[in-house]
Amino acid sequence: MKTxxxxxxxxxxxxxxxxxxxxxxxxxxxxxGALGAVLVMLAxxxxxxxLRAASALxxxxxxxxFPAALGLVAVLLAQRLSHPGMRLGAAAKAxxxxxxxxxxxxxxxxxxxxxxxxxDMIYGKTWKTCSLNIAVVAAPVFAGVLWAMxxxxxxxxxxxxxxxxxxxxxxxxxxxxxxxxxxxxxxxFVWYGAGMLLCTAIGAALGPKVLRW
Numbered sequence: 001m002k003t004x005x006x007x008x009x010x011x012x013x014x015x016x017x018x019x020x021x022x023x024x025x026x027x028x029x030x031x032x033g034a035l036g037a038v039l040v041m042l043a044x045x046x047x048x049x050x051l052r053a054a055s056a057l058x059x060x061x062x063x064x065x066f067p068a069a070l071g072l073v074a075v076l077l078a079q080r081l082s083h084p085g086m087r088l089g090a091a092a093k094a095x096x097x098x099x100x101x102x103x104x105x106x107x108x109x110x111x112x113x114x115x116x117x118x119x120d121m122i123y124g125k126t127w128k129t130c131s132l133n134i135a136v137v138a139a140p141v142f143a144g145v146l147w148a149m150x151x152x153x154x155x156x157x158x159x160x161x162x163x164x165x166x167x168x169x170x171x172x173x174x175x176x177x178x179x180x181x182x183x184x185x186x187x188x189f190v191w192y193g194a195g196m197l198l199c200t201a202i203g204a205a206l207g208p209k210v211l212r213w
Contacts, residue, residue, distance in 0.1 A: 022082060022152055026075070029144035033168070036140025037175040045133065045179040059183045062105070064174055066188060069098035070196060071170030077163040078145060082152035095166070099193070106189035124182040127191055133179075134195030135202070138172025142199065146210050154211050161207015162200050169199030 041047075054060045076091040110118055126133075145164040154160035173192050182188070 022079060022148075025148040025151055026079060026145075029148035030075075030141070030167075030171070033141030033144030034171055034175070036144070037137050037172050040140060041137050041175050041179055044136065045176070048179055048181055050181065051178065054181070054183065057183065059185065059188075060177075062102075062185065063177045063180075063183070063188045063192065066098055066102050066192065067170040067173035067177070067196065070095055071167060071174070073098070074163055074167035074170055078149060078160070078167050081156055081160040081163050082149045082154050084153050084155040102185070102189045102193070106185040109185040118186075121184040122186045122190055124184065124187045124191075126180065126182060127187070130176075130180065130182070130187075130191040131195035131198050134169060134172050134176050134192065135198050136172075137176045138168040138195075138199050141171045142168035142203065146206075150211055150213070153213065154207075157208040157211045158204050159207070160211055162204035164207070165200040165203020166196060168203070169196035172199065 048054060073091055073094045076094070077088060080086045080088050080091065110121060113121055124130075142164060145167050146161075149160055149164055173195055176195075177192075182191075
């Protein structure tokens with residue numbers, strides 16, 4: 001058989017590859033994961049009964065924007081880390097923006113408060129459980145993102161797992177905020193941040209085991 005004939009035979013019936021396969025996997029994973037996170041939050045913790053009144057306060061939106069901004073960075077990181085050899089670019093340091101902004105706001109609020117009020121601004125009433133609760137709510141998102149990444153070709157498995165954990169933690173934090181009644185910037189920075197950091201650490205530990213291909 002001639003080479004040209006062999007090439008023609010191998011090319012027969014070959015369908016074009018959909019270039020949006022990674023995007024579709026991530027959109028499906030995030031949609032299903034976010035829905036699962038909402039259901040877990042409602043079933044385990046319940047919606048904040050004062051949500052309507054709370055939504056009129058600026059800090060309510062701050063505690064949504066903080067994880068949402070980190071989530072956008074995490075999406076970029078997770079998508080890039082799902083492809084071998086792709087550079088992370090500006091996304092590698094972009095997470096510093098929301099973290100520094102929230103840290104500065106928390107510090108300003110804490111310094112402006114009376115000394116007697118400062119402990120309650122950091123600890124509130126739920127500091128012992130907040131971060132763990134975020135991880136529980138984030139679990140469906142984490143499972144979905146790992147599924148999306150495993151179907152692609154991640155090679156930097158620790159970083160890939162960490163990005164999946166950060167993304168899950170960010171979505172889980174935003175959903176958990178619909179239950180949580182704490183509204184002070186120091187509490188949000190410390191304990192919401194700890195919840196997302198916990199998810200990121202779990203992802204980094206599981207990445208080499210779950211994403212290996």
